[in-house]
Amino acid sequence: MFFRPRTTRIPFRANEQKRKAGQRLQRIELDLTSDRHARAAIEAYADSCAADMPWLAELLRESAAHGTNELSACAATVRRVFGLAQDWAAAQPDYAHGAWEHVRIHLEAALNRQMKQPEDEENDEGEHEA
Known part of the structure; x- marks a missing residue:
């Protein structure tokens, strides 16, 4: 270049x-x-x-994504935008806090699973080399 x-x-x-x-x-x-x-x-x-x-x-x-269908690498952005959406929804008359928290729990689980996968792959490679 x-x-x-x-x-x-x-x-x-x-x-x-x-x-x-x-x-x-x-x-x-x-x-x-x-x-x-x-x-x-x-x-x-x-x-x-x-x-x-x-x-x-x-x-x-x-x-x-190098051709993969992985979740976003922008976990911080996903969390920030979800928080903004929940804040907006909380001001609405039909806001259901329990439903939003249910979605937040599953969103966090998906983001955490995505972040853990590269660590697992690194550990697997280290075990194969030993």
Whole structure:
């Protein structure tokens, strides 16, 4: 890949200096192989552009998940948005707290199971190598 001026690569390389304050970025490159936050950022961008550019959203989601149908890497965003939705619903006359908490419990279980799977795979690989 050739160098593009005023481009910041994330994560930073050890020998790179941090960006100077006030310098405006034109481009940021995310590395899905070494940046654990890159997938979440790409998913968020895909969600944002889906209405205007569905083809781009689909392409981004496929590349971020490497062709798998895994849950989102944006667990923090899912939790935040669910909380906002529950707060809005609580102001409605037909709000059912028990139902929302039931959904929250199952949502947390799904997100936690998704987060635990990579740890299990790492442990399995370590056992096979021994």
